Amino acid sequence: MDFITLIDYAGTFAFAISGIRLAAAKNFDVFGAYVVGFVTAVGGGTLRDMMLDITPFWMEQPSYVIITAIALLFVALFRKSVVKLNNTFFIFDAIGIGLFTVVGVERSMAAGFPVWVNIIMGAVTGSVGGILRDIFINEVPLIFRKDIYAVACVLGAVVYYICYWLGLSHIVTQIVAAMTVILTRILSVYFKISLPALKPVED
Amino acid sequence: MDFITLIDYAGTFAFAISGIRLAAAKNFDVFGAYVVGFVTAVGGGTLRDMMLDITPFWMEQPSYVIITAIALLFVALFRKSVVKLNNTFFIFDAIGIGLFTVVGVERSMAAGFPVWVNIIMGAVTGSVGGILRDIFINEVPLIFRKDIYAVACVLGAVVYYICYWLGLSHIVTQIVAAMTVILTRILSVYFKISLPALKPVED
Amino acid sequence: MDFITLIDYAGTFAFAISGIRLAAAKNFDVFGAYVVGFVTAVGGGTLRDMMLDITPFWMEQPSYVIITAIALLFVALFRKSVVKLNNTFFIFDAIGIGLFTVVGVERSMAAGFPVWVNIIMGAVTGSVGGILRDIFINEVPLIFRKDIYAVACVLGAVVYYICYWLGLSHIVTQIVAAMTVILTRILSVYFKISLPALKPVED
Numbered sequence: 001m002d003f004i005t006l007i008d009y010a011g012t013f014a015f016a017i018s019g020i021r022l023a024a025a026k027n028f029d030v031f032g033a034y035v036v037g038f039v040t041a042v043g044g045g046t047l048r049d050m051m052l053d054i055t056p057f058w059m060e061q062p063s064y065v066i067i068t069a070i071a072l073l074f075v076a077l078f079r080k081s082v083v084k085l086n087n088t089f090f091i092f093d094a095i096g097i098g099l100f101t102v103v104g105v106e107r108s109m110a111a112g113f114p115v116w117v118n119i120i121m122g123a124v125t126g127s128v129g130g131i132l133r134d135i136f137i138n139e140v141p142l143i144f145r146k147d148i149y150a151v152a153c154v155l156g157a158v159v160y161y162i163c164y165w166l167g168l169s170h171i172v173t174q175i176v177a178a179m180t181v182i183l184t185r186i187l188s189v190y191f192k193i194s195l196p197a198l199k200p201v202e203d
Numbered sequence: 204m205d206f207i208t209l210i211d212y213a214g215t216f217a218f219a220i221s222g223i224r225l226a227a228a229k230n231f232d233v234f235g236a237y238v239v240g241f242v243t244a245v246g247g248g249t250l251r252d253m254m255l256d257i258t259p260f261w262m263e264q265p266s267y268v269i270i271t272a273i274a275l276l277f278v279a280l281f282r283k284s285v286v287k288l289n290n291t292f293f294i295f296d297a298i299g300i301g302l303f304t305v306v307g308v309e310r311s312m313a314a315g316f317p318v319w320v321n322i323i324m325g326a327v328t329g330s331v332g333g334i335l336r337d338i339f340i341n342e343v344p345l346i347f348r349k350d351i352y353a354v355a356c357v358l359g360a361v362v363y364y365i366c367y368w369l370g371l372s373h374i375v376t377q378i379v380a381a382m383t384v385i386l387t388r389i390l391s392v393y394f395k396i397s398l399p400a401l402k403p404v405e406d
Numbered sequence: 407m408d409f410i411t412l413i414d415y416a417g418t419f420a421f422a423i424s425g426i427r428l429a430a431a432k433n434f435d436v437f438g439a440y441v442v443g444f445v446t447a448v449g450g451g452t453l454r455d456m457m458l459d460i461t462p463f464w465m466e467q468p469s470y471v472i473i474t475a476i477a478l479l480f481v482a483l484f485r486k487s488v489v490k491l492n493n494t495f496f497i498f499d500a501i502g503i504g505l506f507t508v509v510g511v512e513r514s515m516a517a518g519f520p521v522w523v524n525i526i527m528g529a530v531t532g533s534v535g536g537i538l539r540d541i542f543i544n545e546v547p548l549i550f551r552k553d554i555y556a557v558a559c560v561l562g563a564v565v566y567y568i569c570y571w572l573g574l575s576h577i578v579t580q581i582v583a584a585m586t587v588i589l590t591r592i593l594s595v596y597f598k599i600s601l602p603a604l605k606p607v608e609d
Contacts, residue, residue: 029400029401030398030400031353031357033401050253050254050456051452053256053459055256056254059320062319065319116471117465135338135541135542136338150441197430198429198430198434198481199430223604227603231604232601233602234556234557234560234601253456253457257459279604
């Protein structure tokens with residue numbers, strides 16, 4: 001297993017945990033929690049692959065199904081640790097978003113789409129899972145209301161192409177793009193930076 | 204029309220009724236109620252077929268559109284009977300879930316996917332329609348909170364493969380798998396068996 | 407740019423505005439508002455194309471991404487005008503629905519599907535964006551509760567085929583069908599005509 005796969009799985013694990021924790025808070029049963037965790041982890045990539053007209057990535061090998069099961073077991077067994085490890089999960093989650101963005105850009109590129117589509121697919125991969133999770137548990141998607149999240153994905157995807165056009169090597173391009181997402185995400189939370197809200201239009 | 208098609212249509216009818224009744228309770232207009240009924244009936248199979256990259260089954264012939272229209276007419280005309288027939292519909296609904304699960308497994312198998320994908324597609328076919336219905340009417344999906352439902356689909360799909368590997372005939376495999384779903388569903392409701400909830404993780 | 411493209415873009419602009427205004431009312435940040443506007447504008451056509459198994463239309467050239475950005479800028483800059491121009495936007499929106507319906511019918515027809523599928527795809531194109539918008543902002547979709555909306559799309563699609571079977575020219579068929587949708591929509595709002603609600607079934 002190479003390094004990028006390891007990080008991909010770690011990101012999947014962190015995304016699954018975030019879904020399972022929220023489902024538990026809403027008293028979902030264990031199977032419902034599993035489903036929410038799985039959709040959070042693979043939902044973005046699934047929508048991306050359906051729009052790219054290729055087979056959803058998680059149907060190619062069972063890793064993602066298994067990782068979500070481990071995440072469920074983990075939450076059930078180590079509930080207190082899950083609380084204490086909040087910050088650790090936040091970091092994992094940020095790493096996951098970063099890597100998912102890079103994976104999304106590259107899968108779209110491999111399918112032959114233009115740059116601006118690839119950037120959108122990077123952002124879809126990194127952020128749609130969290131939106132589906134929030135719709136499932138019947139909340140206004142958090143992503144639209146707090147922090148820098150989807151924008152970090154867009155920024156990372158743009159940086160990917162800047163590196164690409166500068167002729168940097170593949171691995172450097174991947175790392176710089178993912179780090180852009182991860183640092184944007186972490187710094188925006190740390191310094192409580194958020195995008196301005198549109199002022200409501202009185203109707 | 205063979206027996207399995209008849210049951211498939213009965214299941215579709217029961218699913219459509221369940222969507223239409225809930226939409227009526229929320230004061231949807233007749234067309235809105237039709238749409239919710241249709242999505243409840245075909246939503247699971249549509250998502251399955253989109254992920255399998257084949258044309259959604261209901262686009263191949265107009266039966267499902269027509270059956271939903273009959274269901275709408277039925278609810279409008281026989282409102283009191285619909286109430287009295289509660290238990291009858293529950294049985295139909297359970298039969299529908301059982302058959303939809305078998306159909307889902309076989310369509311995925313025919314598309315050449317591995318066993319574990321086919322099991323997931325069986326569960327998607329049996330349960331996603333009800334999830335979409337609940338999102339439409341803006342409720343936390345019931346499926347995640349009560350009874351054994353999606354788990355019954357997974358169980359039936361697993362039993363399908365046990366029969367298959369034991370070398371049982373096709374029709375016996377279908378019946379045993381569908382009956383597993385149906386009985387699991389009915390017994391769990393009758394004896395009020397539900398999966399344990401995950402205890403909320405304090406945040 | 408021909409006339410029909412111009413109208414298509416005007417409809418996209420009006421749909422995007424409607425999403426962005428509702429997102430602003432819920433205090434979404436600017437990027438969230440952009441996403442809701444974009445999904446409102448292209449969501450129906452995207453689901454249609456995914457079911458028809460063709461590449462979503464907005465991935466073919468960047469017009470729709472750009473128009474949504476202009477709509478966002480427009481709402482941010484001219485908030486008061488957006489309020490005053492309420493009626494103008496309603497007309498644009500109605501024109502958009504009419505044209506989207508025609509586009510939906512024709513794209514489905516070009517993909518070789520039967521008449522009844524094409525009619526459904528016309529209605530999906532005209533109305534699913536608004537449903538997704540309402541789910542995103544966590545409301546029961548308005549489309550199911552007020553006015554004639556999706557039904558206007560169905561009616562227009564049926565009229566499309568009546569003109570087609572009568573042997574009218576392509577452009578006349580398009581205009582008559584679109585005008586059917588637009589007038590049905592405007593008259594139903596003006597005269598407060600709505601479909602009857604199904605009386606709730608006591609459970």
